[in-house]
Amino acid sequence: MVSKKITSHVAEYTCKHCKCELTTTESGTLDVLTPELKEINESLAKFYRKRHQVQSVA
Numbered sequence: 403m404v405s406k407k408i409t410s411h412v413a414e415y416t417c418k419h420c421k422c423e424l425t426t427t428e429s430g431t432l433d434v435l436t437p438e439l440k441e442i443n444e445s446l447a448k449f450y451r452k453r454h455q456v457q458s459v460a
């Protein structure tokens with residue numbers, strides 16, 4: 403799995419084999435990454451970077 407960190411406790415994952423996308427949520431569960439969740443994560447990431455003064459997240 404490849405992962406993309408959103409915040410300290412939220413990350414997105416892509417399965418190398420079937421390309422399915424998953425995400426951890428603020429509540430700590432692992433969910434299928436729906437377009438809705440993707441949008442939420444994008445705003446979370448923006449907010450998080452601003453708040454924590456992080457320039458870039460790999």
Ligand SMILES: [Zn+2]
Binds near residue numbers: 419421422
């Ligand atoms: Zn998979």
